[in-house]
Structures are given as C-alpha cells and as structure tokens.
Amino acid sequence: xxxxxxxxxxxxxxxxxxxxxxxxxxxxxxxxxxxxxxxxxxxxxxxxxxxxxxxxxxxxxxxxxxxxxxxxxxxxxxxxxxxxxxxxxxxxxxxxxxxxxxxxxxxxxxxxxxxxxxxxxxxxxxxxxxxxxxxxxxxxxxxxxxxxxxxxxxxxxxxxxxxxxxxxxxxxxxxxxxxxxxxxxxxxxxxxxxxxxxxxxxxxxxxxxxxxxxxxxxxxxxxxxxxxxxxxxxxxxxxxxxxxxxxxxxxxxxxxxxxxxxxxxxxxxxxxxxxxxxxxxxxxxxxxxxxxxxxxxxxxxxxxxxxxxxxxxxxxxxxxxxxxxxxxxxxxxxxxxxxxxxxxxxxxxxxxxxxxxxxxx
Amino acid sequence: xxxxxxxxxxxxxxxxxxxxxxxxxxxxxxxxxxxxxxxxxxxxxxxxxxxxxxxxxxxxxxxxxxxxxxxxxxxxxxxxxxxxxxxxxxxxxxxxxxxxxxxxxxxxxxxxxxxxxxxxxxxxxxxxxxxxxxxxxxxxxxxxxxxxxxxxxxxxxxxxxxxxxxxxxxxxxxxxxxxxxxxxxxxxxxxxxxxxxxxxxxxxxxxxxxxxxxxxxxxxxxxxxxxxxxxxxxxxxxxxxxxxxxxxxxxxxxxxxxxxxxxxxxxxxxxxxxxxxxxxxxxxxxxxxxxxxxxxxxxxxxxxxxxxxxxxxxxxxxxxxxxxxxxxxxxxxxxxxxxxxxxxxxxxxxxxxxxxxxxxx
Numbered sequence: 001x002x003x004x005x006x007x008x009x010x011x012x013x014x015x016x017x018x019x020x021x022x023x024x025x026x027x028x029x030x031x032x033x034x035x036x037x038x039x040x041x042x043x044x045x046x047x048x049x050x051x052x053x054x055x056x057x058x059x060x061x062x063x064x065x066x067x068x069x070x071x072x073x074x075x076x077x078x079x080x081x082x083x084x085x086x087x088x089x090x091x092x093x094x095x096x097x098x099x100x101x102x103x104x105x106x107x108x109x110x111x112x113x114x115x116x117x118x119x120x121x122x123x124x125x126x127x128x129x130x131x132x133x134x135x136x137x138x139x140x141x142x143x144x145x146x147x148x149x150x151x152x153x154x155x156x157x158x159x160x161x162x163x164x165x166x167x168x169x170x171x172x173x174x175x176x177x178x179x180x181x182x183x184x185x186x187x188x189x190x191x192x193x194x195x196x197x198x199x200x201x202x203x204x205x206x207x208x209x210x211x212x213x214x215x216x217x218x219x220x221x222x223x224x225x226x227x228x229x230x231x232x233x234x235x236x237x238x239x240x241x242x243x244x245x246x247x248x249x250x251x252x253x254x255x256x257x258x259x260x261x262x263x264x265x266x267x268x269x270x271x272x273x274x275x276x277x278x279x280x281x282x283x284x285x286x287x288x289x290x291x292x293x294x295x296x297x298x299x300x301x302x303x304x305x306x307x308x309x310x311x312x313x314x315x316x317x318x319x320x321x322x323x324x325x326x327x328x329x330x331x332x333x334x335x336x337x338x339x340x341x342x343x344x345x346x347x348x349x350x351x352x353x354x355x356x357x358x359x360x361x
Numbered sequence: 362x363x364x365x366x367x368x369x370x371x372x373x374x375x376x377x378x379x380x381x382x383x384x385x386x387x388x389x390x391x392x393x394x395x396x397x398x399x400x401x402x403x404x405x406x407x408x409x410x411x412x413x414x415x416x417x418x419x420x421x422x423x424x425x426x427x428x429x430x431x432x433x434x435x436x437x438x439x440x441x442x443x444x445x446x447x448x449x450x451x452x453x454x455x456x457x458x459x460x461x462x463x464x465x466x467x468x469x470x471x472x473x474x475x476x477x478x479x480x481x482x483x484x485x486x487x488x489x490x491x492x493x494x495x496x497x498x499x500x501x502x503x504x505x506x507x508x509x510x511x512x513x514x515x516x517x518x519x520x521x522x523x524x525x526x527x528x529x530x531x532x533x534x535x536x537x538x539x540x541x542x543x544x545x546x547x548x549x550x551x552x553x554x555x556x557x558x559x560x561x562x563x564x565x566x567x568x569x570x571x572x573x574x575x576x577x578x579x580x581x582x583x584x585x586x587x588x589x590x591x592x593x594x595x596x597x598x599x600x601x602x603x604x605x606x607x608x609x610x611x612x613x614x615x616x617x618x619x620x621x622x623x624x625x626x627x628x629x630x631x632x633x634x635x636x637x638x639x640x641x642x643x644x645x646x647x648x649x650x651x652x653x654x655x656x657x658x659x660x661x662x663x664x665x666x667x668x669x670x671x672x673x674x675x676x677x678x679x680x681x682x683x684x685x686x687x688x689x690x691x692x693x694x695x696x697x698x699x700x701x702x703x704x705x706x707x708x709x710x711x712x713x714x715x716x717x718x719x720x721x722x
Contacts, residue, residue, distance in 0.1 A: 021669045024561035026636075187558055190719065191678070194551050197693040197720050198684045200385035275387075275722035307688035308382045313681030317552070320674025323559045327668035332558040346709045358551065358719040359558050361636035 004341050005043070006121040007032035007112050009137070011055050011096055013219040014153055014182070014329060015125035019048045021330040025361070028334065031119060034108035038096030041111070043118050046101055054099035056219075109137060113144045120344075121149035121337050131236070135162040138170060138177060147174030149340040153182030153333055155226065156236070157266045160273070160353070167351045176344040177351045181336035183299075183328040184209055184284065185266045186354045190332075191301045191317035192267070193276050193355035198315055199305025202277035206304075207267055209286030210297035211325045217290045220325075221247075227288055230263040256291030260284075266353075274355035295321045299328070335359025365702050366404070367482040368393035368473050370498070372416050372457055374581040375514055375543070375690060376486035380409045382691040386722070389695065392480060395469035399457030402472070404479050407462055415460035417580075470498060474505045481705075482510035482698050492597070496523040499531060499538060508535030510701040514543030514694055516587065517597070518627045521634070521714070528712045537705040538712045542697035544660075544689040545570055545645065546627045547715045551693075552662045552678035553628070554637050554716035559676055560666025563638035567665075568628055570647030571658035572686045578651045581686075582608075588649055591624040617652030621645075627714075635716035656682045660689070696720025 004027055008015040011033055022028040030048060032041045035055075040046055096102035105111050112122070122141070124134055134152050141150060150170075163170075163179055170177055180186055184207055192205045213220060225247065229239035242250075251258070265284035272279040289296040299319040306312050319328055332354070339360045340352065365388055369376040372394055383389040391409060393402045396416075401407055457463035466472050473483070483502070485495055495513050502511060511531075524531075524540055531538055541547055545568055553566045574581060586608065590600035603611075612619070624647075629640035650657040660680040667673050680689055693715070700721045701713065 017669075021561065024669050187555065190555050191552070193719060193722075194548065194555060195678070196722070197548055197696045198680060198688045199692065200382065307684055308378075308385050308691070309685055309688060311683040311685065311688070313683035315681055315684065316677075316679045317556070318677045318679075319559060320676055322672040322674035323668055323676065324670055324672065327559045327670060327672070330669070331560065335558045346707060348707045348709065356719060356721065358554060358717060360717065361554075361557070 003027050003029055004120045004338060005029050005031045005118060006123065006337065007119050008123050008125055009034055009109060009112065010125035011035045012125060012222045013216065013326070014223070014333075015123070016052055016055060016219075017326045017330045018123055018125060018333055019046070020052060022334055023048050025334055027338070032112050032115060033096060034105075034112055035095040036108065037094070037104060037106075038102040039105045039108045039111045040096050040099055040101040040103070041115055042101060043115070051096070051099050051101060054102070055095055109140065113141060113146065116141065116144060116146040116148065119148060120341050121151065123333060123337060124150060124152040126152070131156055131159050132162050134159060135166055138163065138175070139166055142166070142169045142173040142175055145173050147344075149176050149178070149337060149344050151178040151181050151333065151337050151340060153186065153329060154180055155185065155265055157264050157269045157279070160266055160269045163351050170351065171349040174344070174349055176340045176349050178336045178340045178357060179351060179353055180266045180270050181333050181354050183325065183332060185270050186336065187328055187332040187359075188299070188301045188317070189267045189270050189354045190357075190359065192271060192303050193274050195301065195303035195315035195317055196276045196305060198307060198313070199303070200308045202281060202303065202305040203312070204302075204304045205267070205271060205277060205282045206302045207265070207282070207284045208297065208302075209299045210295035210321070211286065211288045212293045212295045213288060213290045213325065214293045216293075216324070216326065224288070224290065227258065227260065230260050231258065251290055257287060257289045257296060259287050270353035270355055273353050276355060332359055335361065364388050364390055365481045365699060366390050366392045366479060367484065367698065368480050369484050369486055370395055370470060370473065371486035372396045372412075373486060373583045374577065374687070375584070375694075376484070377413055377416060377580075378687045378691045379484055379486060379694055380407070381413060383695055384409050386695055388699070393473050393476060394457060395466075395473055396456040397469065398455070398465060398467075399463040400466045400469045400472045401457050401460055401462040401464070402476055403462060404476070412457070412460045412462060415463070416456055470501065474502060474507065477502065477505060477507040477509065480509060481702050482512065484694060484698060485511060485513040487513070492517055492520050493523050495520060496527055499524065499536070500527055503527070503530045503534040503536055506534050508705075510537050510539070510698060510705050512539040512542050512694065512698050512701060514547065514690060515541055516546065516626055518625050518630045518640070521627055521630045524712050531712065532710040535705070535710055537701045537710050539697045539701045539718060540712060540714060541627045541631050542694050542715050544686065544693060546631050547697065548689055548693040548720075549660070549662050549678070550628045550631050550715045551718075551720065553632060553664050554635050556662065556664035556676035556678055557637045557666060559668060559674070560664070561669045563642060563664065563666040564673070565663075565665045566628070566632060566638060566643045567663045568626070568643070568645045569658065569663075570660045571656035571682070572647065572649045573654045573656045574649060574651045574686065575654045577654075577685070577687060585649070585651065588619065588621065591621050592619065612651055618648060618650045618657060620648045631714035631716055634714050637716060693720055696722065
C-alpha cells in the first residue's frame with residue numbers, strides 16, 4: 001500500500017493516542033491535527049512526539065467550569081470553528097497552539113478541509129458532541145469535494161441513520177466513511193459479525209466490556225462523560241451540562257466503578273446493517289473503573305445462534321485484560337482507516353460499519 | 362445486494378453442505394454443480410433437496426479400491442475432465458448423474474465454464490487434489506474471460522503462491538479470488554487478524570481445532586484423507602495413494618482420534634499476506650475424532666502480542682463445541698463468497714485471503 005497521509009480532528013485521548021499508535025504501524029504519515037482553537041499541518045509529516053508532549057495533560061472535553069469552552073456551542077459548530085475533543089484548559093497556549101507546529105485559528109476544521117486534496121484519510125476523534133455533529137462535519141468535507149476516507153469512533157446508534165441520510169452526497173464526492181471504528185463499536189462489532197458466520201440464525205449478540213482507567217482518566221474525561229450519558233437517569237444533554245465537580249461526585253457515589261447495562265450503542269444498528277441480526281437482539285454493557293488500571297471485568301463478545309444442522313451454540317471473542325482501552329480503540333481505528341483507504345482507492349465509496357470491513361495492518 | 366447465482370465444483374461433503382447452507386441464507390441461487398462425471402445446470406435455480414438426496418451417501422474422494430476413480434488422474438485433469446470432490450462409488454448412476462437434474466459429461470468443469478456468463482461466483486470444493494489443481498482451474502476460468510468470483514477452501518500454504526503467480530491473469534479477466542475461505546484457513550484466520558488489532562506487534566498466532574466427525578465421516582472422507590497427509594510420516598502424495606482399508610487401519614491404530622501438530626496450513630501465509638505477522642509465527646494443530654460427534658477439544662484462536670503501551674496479552678476467539686465442522690466451514694465460505702461478489706461488482710479484482718475480507722451475511 002502506498003503511504004497514507006492522515007489527519008486527526010480532535011486531540012483528546014483518542015486523537016492523541018491514534019497519532020501515537022500510528023507511529024508503530026507502517027505506511028502512515030500524520031499530516032494534520034486540530035482542536036478547538038488550533039491547527040497543525042505539515043504535509044511532510046507532523047512531529048508526533050513534540051505534538052503529544054505539548055498537548056498531553058490537562059485535557060477536558062466537557063464544559064468544565066468554563067461555559068465558553070463548551071464543545072457543543074452551536075455558534076462555534078455552525079460557523080465551522082469547533083474542532084473539539086479536548087484542549088488544554090489552562091493558560092493562553094492551550095491545546096495544539098502550545099505545540100511549535102500549531103497555530104491559532106478560529107476555523108480549525110475548515111483549515112484542514114482546505115488542505116484535503118493532500119489528505120487520504122481523516123479520523124474524527126470528536127467525542128461528546130451533539131448527535132449530528134459528525135454527520136455535519138462529514139457533509140462539510142463532501143461539500144468541499146473531498147475525495148478520501150472519513151472515519152469516526154462514535155458510539156450512539158442514532159448517528160448511523162444521519163450518516164445514511166447523507167450517503168448519496170458522500171458517494172458523489174468520493175468519500176468512504178467508516179462509522180464506529182473503535183473498540184465498541186468497532187473491533188467487537190467486527191468480531192461479532194465474524195463469530196456469527198457459524199450460524200444461519202442469530203439469537204443474540206452480547207457485548208460486555210471492562211475498562212480500568214485510573215492512569216488514563218485525566219486523558220479520557222470526554223469518553224467518561226459520554227459514558228455517563230448512558231447511565232439510568234442521564235442522557236447526552238444532561239451529561240454534557242454536568243460540571244467536572246458533579247461528575248466527580250457521581251463517580252464517588254459509585255466508588256469509582258460505573259456499571260452500564262443495555263447501553264444505546266451503535267453496535268446494534270451496525271450489526272443490523274451488516275445483515276447479522278436485528279438491532280434489538282444486540283445488548284451492550286460493561287463496567288468502567290476509574291480508580292484502577294486493572295480491568296474490572298473481561299471484555300467479551302458472545303454470539304449465540306442456530307447452525308444449519310440445528311444445533312445452538314455460543315461463539316466467543318475475548319480481549320486479554322492486559323490490553324488497555326486505548327490499545328483496543330486506536331489499533332482497530334487505524335486498521336479500519338487503512339482498510340477504508342484501500343476501498344477508497346478502488347473507487348468504493350459510501351458508508352461502512354466495522355462489521356462490513358476487515359481492518360488491515 | 363442483488364441475487365447471487367453461484368456454482369459448486371465438487372459435490373463431496375463441502376460442496377453439498379454449501380448448497381444446503383445456502384438455502385438458509387438470503388440472496389443466493391445455486392445454478393450449477395458438477396462432479397467428476399456429471400453436471401447439473403439450471404439458471405432458474407437448482408432443486409437443492411433433490412440434488413442432495415441423489416448424491417448423499419457412498420461418497421469417497423480418494424482412489425478407494427477403484428484406480429479409475431482417482432481424483433488425481435493426470436489425464437482427467439489435463440483435459441479438463443476432472444471436477445472431483447467425491448462421487449457415489451457404486452452403481453452406474455454415480456454422483457450428480459443420479460440426480461434428475463444431472464447429466465453425464467466428460468468435461469464437467471468446461472461445461473460450467475461455458476455457462477459462466479450467467480454465474481456470479483464459483484465455489485471450488487475440490488479437496489485432496491494436487492497442489493496446483495485449483496490454481497490451474499482458476500487459470501481456465503480466466504482464459505475463458507470469466508468475470509466473477511472464485512472461492513476455495515484450500516488448506517495448503519504452498520497453493521497461495523501459485524495463485525499469486527496467476528494474479529495478473531485473474532485481474533485481467535475480472536476475477537476476484539478468495540483463497541482458504543472455510544473454517545481454517547477462513548473463519549479462524551479472519552478472527553486472528555481481528556484479534557491482532559489490539560497489538561502493534563504479534564508474537565504468535567495459535568490455531569487449535571477440534572472436530573468430531575462420527576456421523577459426518579462417510580461424507581468427509583476426502584477431508585480426512587487430506588488431514589492424514591499432515592501427520593508425521595505422511596504427505597499429500599502418500600495419503601492420496603492410501604486405500605480406504607489402509608486409512609481405516611491407521612484410524613484404528615489411533616483409536617479413531619488423530620492429533621495434528623504444526624500442520625502446513627495456509628493460515629500462516631494468509632496472515633503474512635495480510636501483514637499481521639510472519640508466517641513462521643503461526644502454528645496450526647488440532648484433534649480429529651472420527652468415532653464421536655462431540656468435539657475432542659475446543660476450537661480456539663489465540664493471538665499474543667504487544668500493545669503500543671508495552672503490555673503483552675493474548676486475545677482469544679472460541680467456537681462453541683456444539684458448532685459442527687460443516688457449520689464452521691460452509692457458513693464462512695458463503696459469507697466470504699458474498700463479500701467477494703460485492704468486491705467484484707465494485708471492480709475490485711485479484712487474490713484475497715480471509716484475513717483481508719470481512720465475510721458478510
């Protein structure tokens with residue numbers, strides 16, 4: 001495969017870890033990264049170490065105590081100025097602008113779009129925004145006639161339909177969009193689709209994840225906030241409006257350990273799209289522990305079905321407890337990105353889910 | 362997806378079970394099937410039940426006690442007359458010609474090729490033949506300018522290179538070839554590639570299978586013969602030359618239970634092709650028990666690697682003991698066939714392995 005030049009929108013935990021993991025994989029050159037008020041572009045390849053050093057720590061993707069920092073501010077989003085996913089909250093040189101490679105901008109996403117002719121793939125690492133934020137960003141790339149790959153690690157089921165609504169426009173531009181290409185949805189969705197191949201009828205797909213996030217907590221506040229939205233009594237709006245202090249109080253209340261059952265997770269619609277089963281046959285849950293790095297439970301995909309010869313069985317896929325959330329999100333994200341570039345170069349455009357595409361190395 | 366019209370070359374266990382499993386899946390119309398001396402073609406769709414009833418039982422794909430029945434007869438193969446994979450050994454109306462839909466022919470593969478304009482995909486269910494048999498059959502389809510999918514369930518590593526040697530010719534014709542698309546190589550190879558995504562470096566891939574084949578034994582003698590070739594002291598030539606009585610004696614000697622270690626199995630080169638790891642890091646083994654239907658051991662794929670953040674772990678994929686070899690071979694074969702048709706229709710030609718393609722439903 002020829003070299004892939006890629007950009008990352010958002011430099012929270014997922015965006016930065018993707019840059020880092022990419023340095024371990026062949027054929028990938030990071031050429032652009034942005035956050036809410038900064039952009040770094042170098043078509044010869046960004047210096048990832050310097051960028052990571054400059055943006056590490058003090059990351060928050062929620063409104064925190066500063067309402068102006070709200071990722072979801074509609075003004076910022078509607079004028080194209082909000083590439084978010086977390087920036088340094090303190091000091092004038094917050095986020096990417098703290099890097100020697102970064103510069104301040106009011107229109108970070110537009111700045112990346114302006115360079116898109118020389119970009120093969122764009123990872124949208126933009127957690128915790130309104131449901132239609134990623135579809136609308138995709139639309140903006142399409143409107144600029146970007147020909148290439150867009151990929152996200154979104155979680156919410158309802159976003160998929162919004163992408164499908166825009167599929168014709170994406171195809172016209174020449175975009176191959178992979179949605180939900182992290183761990184779950186992503187790696188585990190793909191594993192479910194594979195495990196299902198033994199069967200002619202699927203009874204249930206159960207995805208159960210464990211995440212220990214003590215040392216990664218600061219870096220993944222956006223993801224934690226998004227997870228809270230899945231708890232009983234919360235939704236994405238109320239979770240977004242919580243202050244950091246309120247989130248801490250909630251976590252204290254649960255002794256650092258949040259259990260999620262029957263989450264609205266896009267695995268369901270992504271498996272239905274792939275023809276594996278009905279969305280309602282898919283359940284997703286898990287346990288997040290922010291006070292230990294050990295996983296509180298083993299991440300397991302269980303696919304139960306009936307074989308052509310009338311037997312019922314359960315195939316399983318398990319991730320070693322030693323593999324971190326970051327390893328399981330960012331490795332697959334890059335694998336799906338590379339697979340999508342192959343598709344895109346073959347002229348295969350449209351919206352794909354992780355159950356339709358084998359990630360590559 | 363529009364309806365897929367497919368053919369099966371060989372009506373041994375794998376060929377017939379593929380026809381059967383296909384009746385449980387959407388969008389598949391079997392239009393042609395052949396064996397060594399018969400062919401059945403109906404572009405409106407074969408009557409699978411009738412064909413299975415007519416060809417069930419008394420299947421042997423080896424030379425048995427009748428040297429004329431040798432699948433590997435070079436005369437038959439070189440003149441294009443050998444679509445094998447097992448036929449009824451007894452009676453004048455042996456194999457497909459026993460079906461109302463079948464007719465006798467000296468050139469079964471050529472008869473299918475002659476109709477290939479109206480065929481989207483061809484499953485080559487031809488076990489236990491010389492290594493270059495499948496590549497040469499592929500070549501014949503290419504020479505006839507067949508535009509469509511070819512898929513096999515081959516096992517031997519060295520065949521992959523022979524296919525790669527012909528890749529240019531296949532691409533010119535418009536052929537998308539998926540090699541090794543059964544259980545292993547196939548489903549388990551794909552699972553290994555997926556499980557590897559958590560890691561930036563793979564230490565080892567271990568594929569360990571269990572097959573209980575009591576009731577399926579008669580129907581899968583070709584596969585058993587091919588497995589014997591993997592035992593210490595045997596190779597594909599000596600296994601092919603064994604009489605049925607010699608095979609029975611060998612099985613008796615092992616009380617019906619054959620254990621295989623470090624088999625030459627194409628999973629290794631297929632994973633290397635996909636960039637997952639070096640072929641030498643892959644080991645394949647398993648236990649075949651022909652005297653019970655219960656699996657003698659649980660089929661498991663273990664992928665051990667190092668994550669970007671320095672941890673070492675092992676991700677695993679396990680098939681339920683209740684899923685039969687047939688379910689795990691033929692379900693994935695159809696899934697890969699369908700995925701390959703999508704690729705082919707998108708104009709994506711060439712040779713693919715199961716670690717490069719997500720099978721679809």
